[in-house]
Amino acid sequence: xxxLEGLVKAFQGRTAVNGLTLSVARGESFALxxxxxxxxxxxxxxxxxxxxxTAGRVFIAGHEVGQAxxxxxxxxxxxxxxxxxxxxxxxKENLWLHARLHHMDKQAxxxxxxxxxxxxxxxxxxxxxxxxxxxxxxxxxxxxxxLLHKPQVLFLDEPTVGLDPQVRRRLxxxxxxxxxxxxxxxLTTHYIEEAEQLCNRVAIVDKGKLLALESPRALCQRxxxxxxxxxxxxxTENRYFATREAAAAYAGSVQYxxxxxxxxxxxxxxxxxxxxxxE
Amino acid sequence: xxxxxxxxxxxxxxxxxxxxRRLGRFIFSRMVTPILYMLAFGVGLGRAVQMxxxxxxxxxxxxxxxxxxxxxxxxxxxxxxxxxxxxxxTLEEYLIAPITTPAFLCGKIxxxxxxxxxxxxxxxxxxxxxxxxxxLSPIFFALLILNCLVFAALGAVAALLMKSHEDMANFSTYVxxxxxxxxxxxxxxxxxxxxVRLIVELLPLTPASxxxxxxxxxxxxxxxWLIAQGAYLLLFFGMAHRLMEQIRRE
Numbered sequence: 001x002x003x004l005e006g007l008v009k010a011f012q013g014r015t016a017v018n019g020l021t022l023s024v025a026r027g028e029s030f031a032l033x034x035x036x037x038x039x040x041x042x043x044x045x046x047x048x049x050x051x052x053x054t055a056g057r058v059f060i061a062g063h064e065v066g067q068a069x070x071x072x073x074x075x076x077x078x079x080x081x082x083x084x085x086x087x088x089x090x091x092k093e094n095l096w097l098h099a100r101l102h103h104m105d106k107q108a109x110x111x112x113x114x115x116x117x118x119x120x121x122x123x124x125x126x127x128x129x130x131x132x133x134x135x136x137x138x139x140x141x142x143x144x145x146x147l148l149h150k151p152q153v154l155f156l157d158e159p160t161v162g163l164d165p166q167v168r169r170r171l172x173x174x175x176x177x178x179x180x181x182x183x184x185x186x187l188t189t190h191y192i193e194e195a196e197q198l199c200n201r202v203a204i205v206d207k208g209k210l211l212a213l214e215s216p217r218a219l220c221q222r223x224x225x226x227x228x229x230x231x232x233x234x235x236t237e238n239r240y241f242a243t244r245e246a247a248a249a250y251a252g253s254v255q256y257x258x259x260x261x262x263x264x265x266x267x268x269x270x271x272x273x274x275x276x277x278x279e
Numbered sequence: 280x281x282x283x284x285x286x287x288x289x290x291x292x293x294x295x296x297x298x299x300r301r302l303g304r305f306i307f308s309r310m311v312t313p314i315l316y317m318l319a320f321g322v323g324l325g326r327a328v329q330m331x332x333x334x335x336x337x338x339x340x341x342x343x344x345x346x347x348x349x350x351x352x353x354x355x356x357x358x359x360x361x362x363x364x365x366x367x368x369t370l371e372e373y374l375i376a377p378i379t380t381p382a383f384l385c386g387k388i389x390x391x392x393x394x395x396x397x398x399x400x401x402x403x404x405x406x407x408x409x410x411x412x413x414x415l416s417p418i419f420f421a422l423l424i425l426n427c428l429v430f431a432a433l434g435a436v437a438a439l440l441m442k443s444h445e446d447m448a449n450f451s452t453y454v455x456x457x458x459x460x461x462x463x464x465x466x467x468x469x470x471x472x473x474x475v476r477l478i479v480e481l482l483p484l485t486p487a488s489x490x491x492x493x494x495x496x497x498x499x500x501x502x503x504w505l506i507a508q509g510a511y512l513l514l515f516f517g518m519a520h521r522l523m524e525q526i527r528r529e
Contacts, residue, residue: 050374074377098376
């Protein structure tokens with residue numbers, strides 16, 4: 001559904017995306033995981049035609065970006081990282097503007113707007129100005145807006161950044177439901193749990209380069225599914241094991257207090273880069 | 280082609296929703312500056328001044344209409360579009376939609392011109408209350424619409440060009456304010472020193488002032504004024520188009 005071939009984006013001597021090649025299958029939920037400045041947002045802005053690549057090619061549903069942009073625009077929905085709702089309009093007017101810009105049939109648009117406002121639980125706030133909405137409500141409305149013209153692919157750039165944990169989990173449920181209905185999802189995140197919870201496959205990126213691309217579980221299995229962790233003179237030490245039993249046996253031999261837990265994507269990222277995702 | 284007009288209408292529809300919600304405030308706020316201009320230059324100064332043997336109020340009102348339509352049309356497009364590009368990021372909603380640059384710009388410029396026209400009609404009404412004599416002919420309104428379009432297009436150029444809100448304010452200070460006072464609005468441009476006059480005659484508000492005044496006073500309208508305004512409209516639209524395409528190709 002989405003193909004990136006040797007994607008490069010340079011800004012005045014700084015290379016934000018450096019030869020990214022990957023593909024996302026139809027119906028997949030796919031994450032670009034990496035720290036701030038890894039090139040995730042730049043990649044998503046190229047995929048949504050808000051930036052032009054310096055080199056490389058991008059295909060969405062068989063259409064090449066830069067060659068068939070209007071066809072692609074009807075196929076994609078975009079939820080950007082920043083709030084870009086029109087605060088001079090109500091929630092419903094924001095959706096009507098989007099429907100009109102995407103040339104939707106008036107009757108179909110009216111029904112779809114009502115359906116989506118219910119889907120994101122904002123029906124009772126439909127006629128209120130979006131400037132009065134909380135961060136979570138704005139994000140839900142942005143998702144409704146991105147889904148309005150029935151896209152086949154939804155791009156979500158850091159969909160839960162800045163939201164409190166409760167709202168984040170509510171949005172995760174919404175994203176899971178969209179994927180269950182067959183929508184292809186590509187999201188960027190620097191939240192480990194978000195990538196693990198929502199995505200079939202994860203591409204770990206750093207400094208514009210692809211470091212690894214597999215399912216969250218396969219990535220963790222590369223290291224070992226369990227990790228023994230301890231502190232040695234103020235420094236965190238760890239070792240990975242394929243089974244809990246092997247980890248427990250090793251923990252018994254360590255002279256410090258140890259903890260055994262499941263390996264997560266943060267461990268994978270640290271092992272690959274020597275840094276934490278949030279650094 | 281049908282889609283083009285649909286898209287223009289969509290962009291204008293959004294602007295109308297916003298204007299309609301603030302129409303009362305918009306009308307009252309637009310009355311303040313022209314009333315002050317008419318009091319200061321028309322009634323206050325005007326009683327002591329005659330222009331070509333006629334009333335100074337009759338001379339100055341077309342100039343005030345020209346400069347006011349310039350300011351309102353420019354600011355109706357310039358500030359909101361600059362904010363949409365830099366701060367609110369709402370311009371992205373149009374960039375990711377299947378809408379062409381000409382349709383987007385036409386919608387914004389026409390909507391800015393509508394605001395300029397509403398504001399101009401308020402001044403015309405006020406001018407009559409102040410006792411001015413104006414001939415309101417179809418050509419008078421056509422010239423006014425043309426001036427609104429020219430400066431709404433210039434607003435789009437400035438909004439897409441400027442990298443901060445401060446730069447936008449500077450653009451107004453260095454471009455619009457000098458034109459407001461020098462381009463045949465409050466006095467004839469031929470009273471200026473020769474060198475300055477040549478520059479002033481080339482500025483886009485000057486042909487508008489001349490033409491709107493000529494229409495209001497029922498004197499001859501030079502076709503060069505119309506050609507100049509038309510050329511400026513095409514130039515500014517072309518520049519705005521180019522800047523918008525540059526944003527798309529970043």
